[in-house]
Amino acid sequence: MLIKNKQNNLLTEADVTDEVIYRQRRDVIKTMGFMGGTALMSHSVQANPFSFFSKEEKPLFKTRKLDYKAAILDEQKRTPEAKVISHNNFYEFGTKKSDPSENAQHFQVNPWQLKVHGEVNKPFILDYDDLYKQFFLEERIYRLRCVEAWSMVIPWLGFSLAKLIRKSDPTSDAKYVAFETLHDKEQMPGQRSRFGGIHYPYVEGLRLDEAMNPLSFLAVGLYGKTLPPQNGAPIRLVTPWKYGFKSIKSIVSIKLVKHQPPTSWNRLAPQEYGFYANVNPNVAHPRWSQASERRITSGGLFDRNRIATLPFNGYGKEVSHLYKGMDLEKYF
Numbered sequence: 001m002l003i004k005n006k007q008n009n010l011l012t013e014a015d016v017t018d019e020v021i022y023r024q025r026r027d028v029i030k031t032m033g034f035m036g037g038t039a040l041m042s043h044s045v046q047a048n049p050f051s052f053f054s055k056e057e058k059p060l061f062k063t064r065k066l067d068y069k070a071a072i073l074d075e076q077k078r079t080p081e082a083k084v085i086s087h088n089n090f091y092e093f094g095t096k097k098s099d100p101s102e103n104a105q106h107f108q109v110n111p112w113q114l115k116v117h118g119e120v121n122k123p124f125i126l127d128y129d130d131l132y133k134q135f136f137l138e139e140r141i142y143r144l145r146c147v148e149a150w151s152m153v154i155p156w157l158g159f160s161l162a163k164l165i166r167k168s169d170p171t172s173d174a175k176y177v178a179f180e181t182l183h184d185k186e187q188m189p190g191q192r193s194r195f196g197g198i199h200y201p202y203v204e205g206l207r208l209d210e211a212m213n214p215l216s217f218l219a220v221g222l223y224g225k226t227l228p229p230q231n232g233a234p235i236r237l238v239t240p241w242k243y244g245f246k247s248i249k250s251i252v253s254i255k256l257v258k259h260q261p262p263t264s265w266n267r268l269a270p271q272e273y274g275f276y277a278n279v280n281p282n283v284a285h286p287r288w289s290q291a292s293e294r295r296i297t298s299g300g301l302f303d304r305n306r307i308a309t310l311p312f313n314g315y316g317k318e319v320s321h322l323y324k325g326m327d328l329e330k331y332f
């Protein structure tokens, strides 16, 4: 196991629960002068007229049932829906795991515009209804492995990214795909911070061949319904062999580009988060091991459900050829 930072060898494997890790990760943002949770909350309280009501009285974001074809690619036990929609990372709505589900219920997703453009012969825009109608929806049950060493098994609904890219007819100059989340300070309290941290809008990227891999998925729903806002409504990326931060939420732009695009966590801490971010138990994060993970099932936070992490999150057969000849310790 490769440990890049000696100091953190003081933590034993058992000490490194993902809760500790998540705090360390969030602290990177604090260290950079970000205001953090408290200031964030008071912002959203000011901005949100429903904050004075109890949780039960809040009008909840409405999801609706979707038609789909099941294409189950992973037989493992699914994480309960209640966990999938309440334990989230979506810093635009706050840095605590419970913040997105609490702060995003008023998020407006209709109307929506997703622009597909750049090095393409046929740029196009998908509006809200197109997201569910333009492509045949299928269900994919994928493992999601967060860089903080927790994981879930989620039944997504959506379509392969390759279908959308093919429709745009990329030019021969298209080598990478750049993704961008909605930038809307009115709706996203986390974007109002003027003190550094993540430079919004959140951006991500893939090499074109990674994007064209059949596993790369655009999700518009989960558990048979449209996506709740905390999970990235109305459309988000899912790349199950990469750490969760690659799976960018609430996308408004997909741009085919010539050069490797900047990505949010890499820009914030390049020595900790690479562009590739392939799940790799043999390459530790500088401050914690990636050799194992806590699989979130039906138990609570203290549920002992620690399992070994697999190379490419167990999808090596499907994707390892993409990285043939590359030094995965250098291109982490």
Ligand SMILES: Nc1nc2c(c(=O)[nH]1)N[C@H]1C(S)=C(S)[C@@H](COP(=O)(O)O)O[C@H]1N2
Pocket: 084, 087, 088, 089, 090, 091, 092, 144, 145, 146, 147, 181, 202, 230, 231, 232, 243, 244, 245, 246, 247, 248, 249, 250
């Ligand atoms: N725009 C945006 N996308 C994002 C994030 C974020 O903070 N902002 N967090 C990422 C991280 S770190 C993870 S683990 C996954 C979590 O997805 P989930 O909340 O649906 O489980 O979303 C990713 N996509």
Ligand SMILES: [Mo]
Pocket: 089, 145, 146, 147, 148, 243, 244, 245
């Ligand atoms: Mo993550």
